[in-house]
Amino acid sequence: xxxxxxxxxxxxxxxxxxxxxxxxxxxxxxxxxxxxxxxxxxxxxxxxxxxxxxxxxxxxxxxxxxxxxxxxxxxxxxxxxxxxxxxxxxxxxxxxxxxxxxxxxxxxxxxxxxxxxxxxxxxxxxxxxxxxxxxxxxxxxxxxxxxxxxxxxxxxxxxxxxxxxxxxxxxxxxxxxxxxxxxxxxxxxxxxxxxxxxxxxxxxxxxxxxxxxxxxxxxxxxxxxxxxxxxxxxxxxxxxxxxxxxxxx
Amino acid sequence: xxxxxxxxxxxxxxxxxxxxxxxxxxxxxxxxxxxxxxxxxxxxxxxxxxxxxxxxxxxxxxxxxxxxxxxxxxxxxxxxxxxxxxxxxxxxxxxxxxxxxxxxxxxxxxxxxxxxxxxxxxxxxxxxxxxxxxxxxxxxxxxxxxxxxxxxxxxxxxxxxxxxxxxxxxxxxxxxxxxxxxxxxxxxxxxxxxxxxxxxxxxxxxxxxxxxxxxxxxxxxxxxxxxxxxxxxxxxxxxxxxxxxxxxxxxxxxxxxxxxxxxxxxxxxxxxxxxxxxxxxxxxxxxxxxxxxxxxxxxxxxxxxxxxxxxxxxxxxxxxxxxxxxxxxxxxxxxxxxxxxxxxxxxxxxxxxxxxxxxxxxxxxxxxxxxxxxxxxxxxxxxxxxxxxxxxxxxxxxxxxxxxxxxxxxxxxxxxxxxxxxxxxxxxxxxxxxxxxxxxxxxxxxxxxxxxxxxxxxxxxxxxxxxxxxxxxxxxxxxxxxxxxxxxxxxxxxxxxxxxxxxxxxxxxxxxxxxxxxxxxxxxxxxxxxxxxxxxxxxxxxxxxxxxxxxxxxxxxxxxxxxxxxxxxxxxxxxxxxxxxxxxxxxxxxxxxxxxxxxxxxxxxxxxxxxxxxxxxxxxxxxxxxxxxxxxxxxxx
Numbered sequence: 080x081x082x083x084x085x086x087x088x089x090x091x092x093x094x095x096x097x098x099x100x101x102x103x104x105x106x107x108x109x110x111x112x113x114x115x116x117x118x119x120x121x122x123x124x125x126x127x128x129x130x131x132x133x134x135x136x137x138x139x140x141x142x143x144x145x146x147x148x149x150x151x152x153x154x155x156x157x158x159x160x161x162x163x164x165x166x167x168x169x170x171x172x173x174x175x176x177x178x179x180x181x182x183x184x185x186x187x188x189x190x191x192x193x194x195x196x197x198x199x200x201x202x203x204x205x206x207x208x209x210x211x212x213x214x215x216x217x218x219x220x221x222x223x224x225x226x227x228x229x230x231x232x233x234x235x236x237x238x239x240x241x242x243x244x245x246x247x248x249x250x251x252x253x254x255x256x257x258x259x260x261x262x263x264x265x266x267x268x269x270x271x272x273x274x275x276x277x278x279x280x281x282x283x284x285x286x287x288x289x290x291x292x293x294x295x296x297x298x299x300x301x302x303x304x305x306x307x308x309x310x311x312x313x314x315x316x317x318x319x320x321x322x323x324x325x326x327x328x
Numbered sequence: 329x330x331x332x333x334x335x336x337x338x339x340x341x342x343x344x345x346x347x348x349x350x351x352x353x354x355x356x357x358x359x360x361x362x363x364x365x366x367x368x369x370x371x372x373x374x375x376x377x378x379x380x381x382x383x384x385x386x387x388x389x390x391x392x393x394x395x396x397x398x399x400x401x402x403x404x405x406x407x408x409x410x411x412x413x414x415x416x417x418x419x420x421x422x423x424x425x426x427x428x429x430x431x432x433x434x435x436x437x438x439x440x441x442x443x444x445x446x447x448x449x450x451x452x453x454x455x456x457x458x459x460x461x462x463x464x465x466x467x468x469x470x471x472x473x474x475x476x477x478x479x480x481x482x483x484x485x486x487x488x489x490x491x492x493x494x495x496x497x498x499x500x501x502x503x504x505x506x507x508x509x510x511x512x513x514x515x516x517x518x519x520x521x522x523x524x525x526x527x528x529x530x531x532x533x534x535x536x537x538x539x540x541x542x543x544x545x546x547x548x549x550x551x552x553x554x555x556x557x558x559x560x561x562x563x564x565x566x567x568x569x570x571x572x573x574x575x576x577x578x579x580x581x582x583x584x585x586x587x588x589x590x591x592x593x594x595x596x597x598x599x600x601x602x603x604x605x606x607x608x609x610x611x612x613x614x615x616x617x618x619x620x621x622x623x624x625x626x627x628x629x630x631x632x633x634x635x636x637x638x639x640x641x642x643x644x645x646x647x648x649x650x651x652x653x654x655x656x657x658x659x660x661x662x663x664x665x666x667x668x669x670x671x672x673x674x675x676x677x678x679x680x681x682x683x684x685x686x687x688x689x690x691x692x693x694x695x696x697x698x699x700x701x702x703x704x705x706x707x708x709x710x711x712x713x714x715x716x717x718x719x720x721x722x723x724x725x726x727x728x729x730x731x732x733x734x735x736x737x738x739x740x741x742x743x744x745x746x747x748x749x750x751x752x753x754x755x756x757x758x759x760x761x762x763x764x765x766x767x768x769x770x771x772x773x774x775x776x777x778x779x780x781x782x783x784x785x786x787x788x789x790x791x792x793x794x795x796x797x798x799x800x801x802x803x804x805x806x807x808x809x810x811x812x813x814x815x816x817x818x819x820x821x822x823x824x825x826x827x828x829x830x831x832x833x834x835x836x837x838x839x840x841x842x843x844x845x846x847x848x849x850x851x852x853x854x855x856x857x858x859x860x861x862x863x864x865x866x867x868x869x870x871x872x873x874x875x876x877x878x879x880x881x882x883x884x885x886x887x888x889x890x891x892x893x894x895x896x897x898x899x900x901x902x903x904x905x906x907x908x909x910x911x912x913x914x915x916x917x918x919x920x921x922x923x924x925x926x927x928x929x930x931x932x933x934x935x936x937x938x939x940x941x942x943x944x945x946x947x948x949x950x951x952x953x954x955x956x957x958x959x960x961x962x963x964x965x
Contacts, residue, residue: 090876091876091877107601107602107604109601109602109713109714110602110604111606111712113606114604114605114606117604117606117827118604121825121827121828124825124869124871124880125825127871128871129871129872130871130879130880132877132879134394135568136393136398136400136567136568136569137398137400137402137403137567137568138567138568138606138607138609139403139609139610140708141402141403141489141491141492142393142398142400142402142403142567143397143398144393144394144398160711164708164711164712166711166712166714168714189538189877190876190877193877195394196394196395197394197395197515199395200395200396200397200503200506200513200515203397203499203500203503204503204504204506204507205507206507207500207503208458208459208500208501208503208504209457209458209459209500210504211454211457211458211459211501212379212382213375213378213379213382213454213501213777213778213781214450214454214778215457216450216453216454216456216457217453217457218453219412219452219453219455219456219462219470219484220412220414220469220470222456222457223464223467223468223469224461224464224468225464225468226464226465226466226468229461229462229463229464232459232461233461233486233487233493236461236486236493236496237489237492239492240395240397263459263461264459267459267461269456269457269458269459270459
């Protein structure tokens with residue numbers, strides 16, 4: 080099938096960037112979306128044109144490296160699916176697709192569809208952990224965790240840190256990302272001692288990174304490839320407010 | 329060169345403890361005077377960087393990805409083994425040790441494997457404390473499942489995302505140290521050479537992948553946790569960025585490379601669909617617990633599987649291996665799939681696939697039970713192939729998955745270059761010729777959290793370090809060489825892309841050094857690879873410059889290394905005139921067609937010393953002694 084792509088081309092952080100039109104006459108519907116971009120790039124190299132830079136790694140939907148906006152939707156039209164797991168059979172002959180990088184002040188563009196998501200790492204470094212130094216752990220079964228808590232914690236821990244939530248949010252808020260980590264750790268008994276400090280520190284860091292505030296629009300939940308629920312934001316707000324008022328949980 | 333494994337002697341149960349006690353310690357006040365370079369942030373690298381920083385060392389940590397959380401350990405699905413015996417089913421440290429030595433087809437070092445089995449207990453404890461959300465029973469205690477042919481239930485898991493959760497645990501511990509200022513993290517930075525001064529590893533040369541800046545980093549020790557080399561085959565289950573450049577360039581600086589021909593092919597992956605295929609996706613082998621593997625009896629039968637009647641199906645694993653059936657180990661399952669496809673009975677458009685059929689299990693257990701067990705895998709299959717596996721049998725085919733070989737290391741995990749340590753999949757140490765399921769995560773974390781932090785101190789405490797900086801001739805020379813390689817790649821201005829060469833190399837390897845190998849084919853590969861390598865250097869086309877983000881240039885350097893590594897892989901396979909584990913030489917099989925080992929001549933680790941590109945490397949042998957688990961023929965009939 081024939082696909083027309085309009086791709087954001089930007090040589091580096093200083094370049095203003097622009098959309099460039101490409102036409103792919105023979106797209107196989109069994110291809111993944113990124114394989115289609117591979118084919119485009121081989122074609123561009125053949126014509127001595129700079130290939131499109133895009134981030135990707137595992138191509139199994141788990142590393143969180145890939146992602147761009149496809150016709151205004153983070154990771155494209157299929158729910159619960161990262162860009163690398165999206166296949167061309169979900170498009171039809173003659174479709175025109177607009178590809179843009181994540182747009183957020185906290186995610187500056189590096190080149191073309193690649194952005195710098197270092198802000199996410201700094202939010203984790205601020206408090207997204209349990210301070211259990213190697214060697215200090217008791218036996219694994221010394222800390223029973225109710226099955227339901229473990230399951231809910233795992234739901235939040237499934238976040239892959241791709242940044243789709245930020246890209247889709249009109250406020251470019253990192254609330255879903257931050258909330259997911261706060262919920263993952265806060266739901267476990269091991270996470271209790273640092274729970275108040277964690278919420279305070281992570282929320283403060285997200286603000287520092289110039290992510291916007293959450294206004295409960297819910298676009299993040301709608302595009303999250305791992306289907307993280309908005310509840311994690313409620314949990315983050317609750318922990319943050321209680322910690323701000325009382326300094327403890 | 330005498331290979332000294334530094335493996336302790338005496339009772340195996342106390343070797344590790346005695347070894348740690350005999351090593352020198354670095355006093356707490358002196359630790360901060362030592363800088364350690366960590367390359368790679370997967371389970372091994374992330375765990376090591378965090379643990380070394382917790383001890384008080386200065387750590388400088390590098391990864392080529394945009395964040396340490398992306399390392400490919402994240403994609404491991406199934407689980408992690410530990411000999412906890414929580415299920416009272418007869419497990420023990422000794423049994424895990426025994427299973428691993430046997431599963432590795434008697435080509436691993438007993439001392440290392442025993443230590444790994446011991447440490448497995450601590451790993452689970454550590455991960456639980458970090459908040460890894462392992463699966464739980466209603467009691468709140470940890471759940472286990474059986475895995476990879478083991479007869480006990482010792483695999484801990486977090487849904488189908490165990491690797492992700494363990495990696496995030498290590499990553500969070502690492503981020504804590506970054507936040508504390510104990511670790512300097514340099515993401516999107518690739519190691520391109522090792523700096524060796526006075527015979528010791530003293531630093532690395534890196535390229536900043538965003539700006540293109542090449543620079544030297546000096547330290548007292550260098551640790552590589554950069555993963556395996558499966559991507560030498562182009563198509564594999566590895567991430568696209570996974571590469572062998574760090575270990576290969578260390579090899580060229582003097583670190584011996586051990587058992588490169590020990591590669592693992594995973595039997596249950598989604599088959600190739602076309603020439604544009606960029607990678608292969610693994611489906612957890614737990615599917616073989618309830619799925620039945622078969623092909624049509626007739627050649628070229630193109631009917632949909634549901635329309636092929638029972639008496640025209642060949643359940644070849646059940647037929648040939650009545651006691652293990654569909655649950656034979658990975659190497660056996662993979663080879664048999666290849667065999668039926670070679671006979672012309674493969675299915676799907678390419679004829680390179682076999683059926684994995686859940687029809688009978690769905691009939692027996694009902695669709696909801698199958699959905700509960702494998703729902704996420706079925707969804708993944710449907711997403712990639714567009715077919716509904718509840719209605720039609722899945723099509724699967726083996727794919728390159730893991731490499732047991734790697735840089736040779738002693739019991740301390742130090743390579744043949746003093747001060748250069750190698751951990752996780754990047755080394756060759758614990759899995760012999762075949763790795764068991766759920767053991768890669770165990771080894772990566774074991775090396776990173778517990779082994780390296782306890783062995784590196786002895787080297788640091790007993791070595792005198794001259795003060796060196798980036799102006800040292802060795803550093804300048806390494807930088808010059810890196811610049812020279814970049815210049816050559818950019819100035820070749822040939823006709824074909826890097827990927828097209830990589831794909832062609834992969835095809836040669838898969839054809840002649842894949843699931844089954846023979847001397848004739850390996851000699852063909854050894855003639856073709858250097859030819860293609862030379863063509864690559866004459867004809868590769870890399871656009872752009874070295875002073876900017878340039879993904880083609882990054883790949884070009886990695887593929888150049890893969891060419892050299894591929895040659896060594898085939899040479900090692902040719903030299904090892906026996907079949908063992910993942911290395912199956914067609915000339916050496918039992919009358920029943922199973923792998924025939926030759927313990928009399930090949931009970932050693934083959935460690936190769938680099939002599940120059942295109943020059944024959946020198947083989948050094950580390951003999952293997954089996955004092956506890958006596959070599960026997962593996963049988964799954």
